[in-house]
Amino acid sequence: MEQYYREYPLFSLCGLNCGLCPRYHTQGESKCPGCGGEDFNKKHPSCAVINCNKKHDNVHFCYLCSSYPCGKYLSNDKDSFITYKNVTKDFNFAQKEGVNNYIKILNEKIIILEFLLNNYNDGRRKNFYCLAVNLLNLEDLIDIVDEIKNNISRQEIKHNEKINLIIDLLTKKADKRKIELKLRK
Secondary structure, three states: OOOOOOOOOOOOOOOOOHHHOOOOOOOOOOOOOOOOOOOHHHHOOOOHHHHHHHHOOOOOOHHHOOOOOOHHHHOOOOOOOOOOOOHHHHHHHHHHHOHHHHHHHHHHHHHHHHHHHHHOOOOOOHHHHHHHHHHOOHHHHHHHHHHHHHOHHHOOOOHHHHHHHHHHHHHHHHHHOOOOOOOOO
């Protein structure tokens, strides 16, 4: 595939939140640049969605295609490194409220994810944090970060105990919203 470039590679053509993906937050050769990011064609030489888009309407997001929703979205029940669970919901928001408003929310979620990864990752939590931040709504995440900053971070306990409290906070919030924090394989 020739070079494929997108102005904002953190929200993909197919609706994935690349900025919340573990591969985007990886250091080294396996780091993904996001959809249409620098050297994207070298990491993903044959993206079926991009090829499909070029054959159809050549739009910025699949939800703008005249064939949307196609079979890819109607039967999408598997995840890879990142969850597809909210793709339709995110596309609907972008379509109704404007993609720039969705990108604003996504950018805020990326900041929250980076806060968790930089301060409360014991080397085993990246995938969990990526999934939780992707699936929980922004308001819940802001509440959780406030609880971390105002309570958990100030406790005189071991770092791993703080991480366990954060995992518990995220899990309880997800359970309350009936969100399963698990990839579908």
